[in-house]
Amino acid sequence: MQDEVAELARRRGFLWQAFEVYGGAAGFYDYGPLGALLKRRVEAAWREFYLREGFYEVETPTVAPRAVFEASGHLESFSDQAVVCRQCRNFFRVAEREEVGEGQRCPECGGELEDAGEFNLMFQTRIGVPRGGGGRGAGGDEKEERRKSEGYLRPETAQGIFLNFPRLLRFNRGKLPFGAFQIGKAYRNEISPRKSLIRLREFTMAEAEVFVDPAEKEKHPRFAAVKEKRLRLVPSAEGEGKGEEKGEGKREGKGGEEGEGGRGGEEKGEEKSVSVEEAVRSGVVANEFLGYHIARVEEFLVEGLGIPRERLKFRQHRGDEMAHYATDCWDAEFFSERYGWMEIVGVADRGDYDLSAHSLSGGGAGTPNVIEPSYGIDRIVYALLESSFYEEQVGKEKRKVLRFKKEVAPVRAAVLPLLKREELKKKARAVFQELRAAGMFVEYDESGSIGRRYRRQDEIGTPFCVTVDYETLEDDTVTVRERDTMKQVRVVVGEVKNVVKLFRDF
RNA sequence: GCGCCGGUAGUGUAGCCUGGUAUCACAGAGGCUUGCCAAGCCCCUAACCCGGGUUCAAAUCCCGGCCGGCGCACCA
Known part of the structure; x- marks a missing residue:
């Protein structure tokens, strides 16, 4: 689904x-x-x-220099090596210098530990070119230089x-x-x-x-x-x-407890x-x-x-x-x-x-x-x-519709000539231009049958379809069709911009 | 990261086991038709994830990679 x-x-x-x-x-x-x-x-x-x-x-x-994340605690919080226990699947961080030997045992159950890789959630990069070009064999000063040029996303x-x-x-x-x-x-x-x-x-x-x-x-x-x-x-x-007291203790106590308990509110x-x-x-x-x-x-x-x-x-x-x-x-x-x-x-x-x-x-x-x-x-x-996604039966067809709130709908409205006849197309394009000029992001579509075009707009969540028909040519009114109800009202072209309100009560 | 399964036009699929370059539908472009909810007709466009191996020949068999789904772990 x-x-x-x-x-x-x-x-x-x-x-x-x-x-x-x-x-x-x-x-x-x-x-x-x-x-x-x-x-x-x-x-x-x-x-x-x-x-x-x-x-x-x-x-x-x-991007920010290393020092920012040293201070913020992000560097320390997740740049360790990690191991995972083969038996109990507990996850452990290993302090940077310690050996991540396969020989070590799980402190929880004594099971065999396996390397779970680098635990580093920050992308590292370089800011500028460090003195010594960042090449190998750098002396103490150059190491320091390089560290300074370290940056993280x-x-x-x-x-x-x-x-x-x-x-x-x-x-x-x-x-x-x-x-x-x-x-x-x-x-x-x-x-x-x-x-x-x-x-x-x-x-x-x-x-x-x-x-x-x-x-x-x-x-x-x-x-x-x-x-x-x-x-x-x-x-x-x-x-x-x-x-209250959590603030302090947190920074050290990141031992093995971490991995326990499900996410997403299991322990309610x-x-x-x-x-x-x-x-x-x-x-x-x-x-x-x-x-x-x-x-x-x-x-x-x-x-x-x-x-x-x-x-x-x-x-x-x-x-x-x-x-x-x-x-x-x-x-x-x-x-x-x-x-x-x-x-x-x-x-x-x-x-x-x-x-x-x-x-x-x-x-x-x-x-x-x-x-x-x-x-x-x-x-x-x-x-x-x-x-927002709904699928509903309309006659023999399934209608797929994204019922976005109109404020977030990507396309505000579509202007459609009822038929692909020149006089209708011409008028529809004019209405389209008018709405665009008024600052509404609208689409114009004249391909295929009117029903097909309605459904196409339903799928992308367009709240309104404005249709130009022969009556439009006589009295300058169009039909405005609302996405969720598929109901239509006749509106004077100049009023289309305000039509939103007409549908608020549906 | 680990384990299992998968990857074919834009989308969804058939073909894979039993090697001989690909089925169908929808979508899309154009045309005819069409007086309000994916109608119909004509025409066109369009795909075997990547790399290697086996073979006369690979979508098909084997290996690796990448991506996706599920489970475990992780999500500061």
């Missing part, structure tokens, strides 16, 4: 395997013409959403914002809280990228970093706007909420549907800031993009699955019929981890904390494709 979405996405130019002419490479996709439109619409909606929140956008490099967009914290604080005239966001590419050299857009090696993230005085986390100035909102929450089983805490206010008051969600942003995430996904509310829930990370920088984290998970529950957004409380790590407390009293809604744009695009 879901493979049909993938098939449609390929056939209609949403999503293509990248580098196909050279045999492909796992974990990379090309967005075709419609996919790129869809993705841009998601990004645009996201940008607008956080601008309305009062945040400013920044853009920072995708960022595994998250966030670091670029943290590094600018002092400047951003000045930009905001010294006042907390404030937020900054960024949309951009991030890179992780995944061991086995799989599942369509869900695990990519290059992907687009949209991250907002909210800086707040830790003393003010309990009170969000606009909390009232979200407090009634009901959320489907799955708290982690291990005791309610706050991971109890799922509950509560208002944001109740969640915060009862301590299920640690503070108002976190609660506020969780609520906003849901609002964006549901009201902004049209992801069905019943296919979303928020699941809290267990201590052992949290990133090294997080003290608390709630994932927005989307239910995929194909892949099960999957993370599409993470809302993390990063505490003061990052600003402290970079020694950028900003000079004020205490180090600000960071609340971070972090969106996986590609995963959201996948969620939209899957949840």
Whole structure:
């Protein structure tokens, strides 16, 4: 069933395997013409959403010098060798210098260990040419030089914002809280990228970093706007909420525990549907800031993009699955019929981890904390494709339709002459030009029968079809056909732009 | 990364076991027809993942690679 979405996405130019002419490479996709439109619409909606929140956008490099990730903890967190136990399949990191001998035994069950390879999720590169050309046989100084020229592709967009914290604080005239966001590419050299857009090696993230005085986390100035909102929450089983002491211990304790326990919410805490206010008051969600942003995430996904509310829930990370920088984290998970529950957004409380790590407390009293809604744009695009896809019986035919919310639909409308007669084509082209001139991205299509063209537009999720017939030539009205209901209304050409409203109530 | 299975026009497939360069459908281009939901007719375009081996001959058999699916592991 879901493979049909993938098939449609390929056939209609949403999503293509990248580098196909050279045999492909796992974990990379090309967005075709419609996919790129869809993705841009998601990004645009996201940008607008956080601008309305009062945040400013920044853009920072995708490559950064080694020192950045030394400080951020990313280098340490995943550049070790790894071994896996043949018996119990437990996964262990081996400190860099230690022997990864086949002879060593599994500390859990005593089984034989096998080399699981380099565990390094960051792509390494070089920035400029190191003195000595990076050649071998370099002496101590040259080694140092080379180390300095080492660069990595960022595994998250966030670091670029943290590094600018002092400047951003000045930009905001010294006042907390404030937020900054960024949309951009991030890179992780995944061991086995799989599942369509869900695990990519290059992907687009949209991250907002909210800086707040830790003393003010309990009170969000606009909390009232979200407090009634009901959320489907799955708290982690291990005791309610706050991971206050986790921050420190995390950096060392990355031993063998890592590999245990399934992902995707197996070990469930109890799922509950509560208002944001109740969640915060009862301590299920640690503070108002976190609660506020969780609520906003849901609002964006549901009201902004049209992801069905019943296919979303928020699941809290267990201590052992949290990133090294997080003290608390709630994932927005989307239910995929194909892949099960999957993370599409993470809302993390990063505490003061990052600003402290970079020694950028900003000079004020205490180090600000960071609340971070972090969106996986590609995963959201996948969620939209899957949840919008419907197949229905219409007469003897099956109709495939992508029911995108009209705000994200790649093509806004199609203008079609009822028949391929010159006078109709001429008028239809004029209507088409008019809509284009009005700034709507519309298509024109005169090939085949009218029914065929309607279905073609259904498949790519175009919300409206504007049809020019003989009546148009007399009174300048057209029919506007709505995608989901297939109903039509007659509209004066000049009104087509506003027709959207006519269909809102269907 | 490991194991199992797979890779044929744009898409979905037949052929593979039993070697002799390929079936069908849909889609697409053009034409005829067509007064509102994938109608019909004509014509055209279009494929054996890559490399090596066996053979007179490889889509077909063997090996390797790449990619995909599933399971395990991993997903900071």
